[in-house]
Amino acid sequence: xxxxxxxxxxxxxxxxxxxxxxxxxxxxxxxxxxxxxxxxxxxxxxxxxxxxxxxxxxxxxxxxxxxxxxxxxxxxxxxxxxxxxxxxxxxxxxxxxxxxxxxxxxx
Numbered sequence: 001x002x003x004x005x006x007x008x009x010x011x012x013x014x015x016x017x018x019x020x021x022x023x024x025x026x027x028x029x030x031x032x033x034x035x036x037x038x039x040x041x042x043x044x045x046x047x048x049x050x051x052x053x054x055x056x057x058x059x060x061x062x063x064x065x066x067x068x069x070x071x072x073x074x075x076x077x078x079x080x081x082x083x084x085x086x087x088x089x090x091x092x093x094x095x096x097x098x099x100x101x102x103x104x105x106x107x
Contacts, residue, residue, distance in 0.1 A: 010031075010033045010067055011047035011065055011066060011067050012046070013042070013046060014048055014050050015042060015049070015050050016028070016042060017042055017043050018043075020042070023050035026051055026053075027050070027053050027056065028042045028050060029049050029050075029051045030042045030045035030048055030058070031046050031047025031048045031049065031058060031066040032045070032047060032063070032067045032069050033046040033047055033066070034046070034070070036070070045067075046067050047066035048066075049061070051085060052085050054090050055091065057092075060083065060093070062083065062094055062101065062103075063103060064076065064079075065080050068104035072104040072105055072106045073104070073105060074104060074105075075102065075103055077102055078101070078102065080102065081101065082095055083095075
């Protein structure tokens with residue numbers, strides 16, 4: 001995708017719009033890499049994921065899967081890792097190795 005006239009790599013989407021039928025019983029949560037002026041809208045964000053309604057935020061996810069917010073980049077330490085929703089607390093926990101978790105870092 002172009003940002004400020006330069007190509008920027010963004011993660012692929014599992015879904016593209018709120019209520020996307022590809023998610024079935026799940027909801028389409030917006031990824032963290034969004035076009036300027038867009039926030040929390042799957043139609044203009046990248047790295048969107050189908051998630052349980054109890055865990056709508058992707059902020060704790062591996063940035064190779066959901067991207068990073070404006071002003072930060074994905075510091076890659078290894079391959080993407082899976083994240084699991086704990087519906088009782090509404091939070092995600094991602095399988096992190098001590099030095100190989102991919103995380104967003106401010107510029």
